[in-house]
Amino acid sequence: MPPGPLRYGGRWPASSAPPLLISDPGPGRDIREAPDAVGVVAQIRQGKGTWVCWQGDCRAYGWDPDAGTLTRYTTDHNATSYLLQYGVEPEIAERYSSRLHIALADATPATVHQTLVPAGHLVILTSDGVHDQVDPLVMEVLVRENQHTPQNLAEALVAAAQPDEKGYRDDATALVLAPARPDPGVLR
Structure with missing residues (x-):
């Protein structure tokens, strides 16, 4: 373990970083007051698919x-996903949908998940304001209709996010990544 307190922006060996990041919320901050955020990032790799890493309840679709x-x-x-995985009734589990099991503030190399979307697939990244407030069948229709125009698809997904029965509408974000097209002049 390195001497002294963790300094943000410094570099420490990866083997010592995760426990420090979990145990140190920053100067003068209580761990219970840590920021609550989620994040998803994607990297298109020519001919190899798109790597997606996420933390929280944001989603990636292909x-x-x-x-x-x-x-x-x-x-x-x-918490909802966790409870459903262990057999809790959906009506009960849904009450905890806003409680993050792992937030961005708690992210470490060991807790950030990753997946690969196959090469040639359109990649759609959404916040919960889209996927929680747009019916999955509506989402699929919008993707089918706008698959060739990523900007139009992103705008359509955000516009389709409607308030719930109580009038609440979460912030809605969508990002659409078109698959990389092979460059005919490049030998592989």
Whole structure:
């Protein structure tokens, strides 16, 4: 373990970083007051698919243009997902959908999940304001109709997010990544 307190922005060996990041909320902050956020990032790799890393309840979907199917590639890191996994009734588990099981503030190399969306698939990244407030069938129709125009698809997904029965509408974010097209002048 390095001497002294953890300094943000410094570099420490990876083997010592996770326990320090979990145990040190920063100067003058209580661990219970840590920020609560989620995040998803993606990296398109020419001909090798798209790597997606996420923390929290944001999602990544892939659209297979050949099969015409939308596949969810991530799992939510919230209490609802955890409870459903262990057999709790959906009506009870849904009460805890806003409680994150793992938040971005708690992220360590060991807790950030990753997945690979196959090469050639359209990648759709969404916040819970989209996927919790847009019916999955509506989402699939929007993807099918807008698969060739990523900007239009992102705008359509955000516009489709409607308030729930209590009038609440979460912030809605969608990012659409078109698959990399092979460069005919590049030898592989």
